[in-house]
Amino acid sequence: MPWMGWQPLPPRKARQAGEGTTGMTIETMAGASITAEAYAQALDAADPIGRFRDRFYLPPGQIYLDGNSLGLLSHDAERETLAALEQWRTLAIGGWLGGDPPWFTLGESLGALTAPLVGAEPEAVVVTGGTTINLHALVATFYRPAGRRRRIVATSLDFPSDLYALASQIRLHGGDPATDLVLVPSRDDRTIDEAEIVAALTDEVALALLPSVLYRSGQLLDLPRLAAAARQRGISLGFDCAHSVGAVPHQFDAWGIDWAFWCSYKYLNAGPGATGGLYVNRRHWGTAPGLAGWWGYEKSRQFDMAVDWAGAAGAGAWQIGTPSPLATAPLRGSLRLFAEAGIDALRAKSLAQTSYLIDLLEADGLTAPRFRYGIGTPRQPERRGGHVAVEHPEGARIARALKARGIVPDFRPPNVVRLAPVPLYTSFHDLWRVGRALREIVERGDHLRGERGRDLVA
């Protein structure tokens, strides 16, 4: 039977608009099994964006599936970083205005380049700070507890840093996280039901902060639905998009998202500790930032050194202090790759790859009791971010055994091995080899040997 390149197999329900539009038809694979190596090779041959793999430094001898923790270095990012270093050497202080791009407006210029990835007008995005820092800057602005409305809604499956930050913000306002921080529970320890989030948005809630994609299971929440529900109820809602920016298209402006933030070192491939980003919807421009600093000042007058603060017109007002050109330069190179490949094509390939990996493990019998692998990621493409959560009672040892075979996953307690195919540089054949390795590890009993538990950095 002829099949479509990049269509999840077996055929599933119709894709969302904009997804799968770059898929190519392959007519030559009649009768081929999804578990066949040739099947993966045919998918690679039909991949219209496979060429971007050559723009990256792939760790020699490894299959790298940890791009959702730290993306790989591209030649483009390296070039921009070396250029920034060169400009420091040759321009010194002159780099603030004479750099290419000028360091003085790096946050704004890189924000404009990032805006297409989140579906925003250029001035609504600024590249600054980091994930948790931007969370604080935005929550300090939009959390205004008053009267009965004191609570913050988040989820029990949030990345811990977000919860630590929210609890500290509540304390700053004299509240008690035990009563004021409401965590929407998970019924299966993997996913959160949007209906339960909406139900938690009561008239005692002042603010909600939700992940776009859950870091462990990879569930993608329904952002437009949640944004609409929060707005109806007069609740300020922000999204932590660390696991969706660069992996999933967004339409922040059209969806009416209030505010959002993310990091650049995961799917954006801008390097360890790279400068993050934030979004503020136009209707909130002019709101006084809760954590003001001189870098958020109106640019033309920043060096007036006036005593009173006058904020920039757009999201730039949420910058706090001097940016790091060296920690921002790689992002400029990396964003070029996103502009060339297009986020819709990247999303189509990402879904094809995560679908392929799930289908491959199932077709190969790895989810049967003998192997005990499980899939913790939602099967519906529209509920899935960029990675697959493979569960196993010996997850930590499985992750180590994969590493011993040159395959780099990561591990999240208690039992999740995260595998992130990154459409810019992961091939279908890589994934086929991962499937083989997962089978071999259990067949040989490698998962029953070696140290239990995670490494210091997992």
Ligand SMILES: *Cc1c(COP(=O)(O)O)cnc(C)c1O
């Ligand atoms: C990676 C990640 C973070 C990390 O925060 P940093 O401030 O960049 O260290 C925060 N939240 C989520 C959801 C993440 O995935």
